Amino acid sequence: MPPDNSGSLAGASWKVALSVTLLMQTVAAFLNQGVPVLAPLLTGSAGLPPEAAGHLSALGTLGVLVFLILGGPILARLGPVRTLQAGALIGAAGMALASLGGTIALAAASVMIGLGYGPTPPAGSRILAATAPPRHRSLIFSIKQAGAPLGGMIAGLVLAPVAVAWGWPGALALAVGIAVVSALVIQPSRASLDVEREPDRPVGMRALFSRRNIVGPFAALRLHPLLTPLTALACSLATVQGCFFAFAVTWLTETHGMTLVEAGMVFAAMQAGGVLARVVLGWAADRTGNAAMNLIGQGLGGAAVVAVFVLLPPLGFLPTLAIGGLAGSLVASWNGIYQAEVARLSPPGRIAEATAGSSTLCFLGYLIPPAIFATLVTLTGSWLLPQLLAAGQLLVVALLVLPRLRRGG
Known part of the structure; x- marks a missing residue:
């Protein structure tokens, strides 16, 4: 069906567009990262071992992948803003489900929270x-x-201080409220940002599970020769980021003797480093004109810093806070540059589709490695080897794709 051309998305204010997407990206990540932050309490309440945090993280990523693979028709029909609102409400429902406790509820909640995060890359x-x-x-x-x-x-x-003060159900209730309010706040932007949609696009089971819908995003990666090596690098970066962040709080409390609040603050410092670095390195990528090579540099630096971080003995709260912030600034700052490159390399009418396909493969780095990581911790009884393997694979992949990305820059 042809899109509704009653207006043009290109004529919308980029400031409004950035405000809406930034807010909903923040809320989706807040819900998604709430699980690893509360993991020691959630897994303990369900009678699960600490390393089960990796399995919950993997289930969340599975939810993301479900939307990225199947959600194209939904995004086309509803428009990006309405789809982001729906994602926030699904994530809120997942948080509410998690408050029931128990293994089944936590597993289903993780999938729902991931499903709610799914619209943020393509939309x-x-x-x-x-x-x-x-x-x-x-x-x-x-x-x-x-x-x-x-x-x-x-x-x-x-969430960590709220959980300590009022229990983890109270922290989950707060997360639900934040998600619902955010979905309401962006409603006025629909008038300008949801104008290029296809209101008659089928979204039934036949449309969602059609071969064309499932294969289309992956086929879009053939639209430019650099999309494949760029996606491989992103998947490798996601592996390090996924393993590093999914286990950070549990790892610090288990091996460094930190309290949940202290570990939560280190986790926050890692994320804060990523916030600042994304802006600075995004600006630098525009100035250098070769964003792909910037990503190579971040990958090599991130692998080195993560390896040093996990090899160092416990140094106390403040040094750990500082090193965590440095590590986060490198392993959590690549996503925006990567998505901008995918958008730049893709034909205008295929950007959402190519982003969905590339992001699907990228999110495999968040899905499979954390589950392998958790298994290795169980088998070896050590957190060190899995962390070093995650950092090492990034070093190898960055060096392998370097020649192609350098020639294509």
């Missing part, structure tokens, strides 16, 4: 690609993506 890219000034594209995408570590930082600073 955000669709909005910003049409509204962001080209010369500031990497910076604007990076500011939007700064919402991811910002949401995690807020989760670490807010």
Whole structure:
């Protein structure tokens, strides 16, 4: 069906577009990172071992992948703003479900929270690609993506103390309220940002599970020769970020003797480093004109810092806080530059589709490695080897894709 051309998304204010996408990215990340922040309490209440946090993280990523693979028709029919609102409400419902406790409730809640996060990459890219000034594209995408570590930082600073003071059900209730209010706040932007939608697009089971809908996002990666190596690098970066952040609070409390509040503050510092670095490095990518090579540099630096962080003995709260912030600034600052590059390399009419396909493969780095990580911790009884393997694979992948990305820059 042809899109509704009663208006043009390209004519919308990029400032409004950035405000909406930044807010909803922050809220989605706040909900998504709330699980690892509260993991020691959630897993303990359900009678699960600490390393089960990795399995909950993997289930959340599975939810993200479900939307990225199947959600194209929904995004086209509802429009990006309405889809972001729906995602926030689904994530809120997941948080409410988690408050029931128990293994089944936590597993289902993790999937729902991930499903609610799913719209943020394609919906955000669709909005910003049409509204962001080209010369500031990497910076604007990076500011939007700064919402991811910002949401995690807020989760670490807010949810952990609330859970200690009023119990983890109280922390989950607070998260539900924040998500619902945010979905209501962006309602006025629909008039300008949901104009290019397809109100008659089928969204039934046949449309969602059709071969064309499932294969289309992956086929879009053939639209430019650099999309494949760029996606491989992003998947590798996601592996480190996923393992590093999913286990950070549990790892620090288990091996460094930190309290939940202290570990939550270190987690927040890691996220804060990512917030600042996303903006600074996004600006630098626009200035250098070779964003892919910037990503290579971040990958090599991130692998080194993570390896040093996990090899160091316990140093006390403040040094751990500082090193955590440095590590987070490198392993959690690549997403905006990556998404801006995918948007730049893709034809205008295929940006959401290419972003969904690339992000699907990228999110495999958040899905499979944390589950492997948790299994290795169980088998070896050590947190060190899995962390070093995660950092090592990033070093290898960055060096492998370096020649192609350098030639194509």
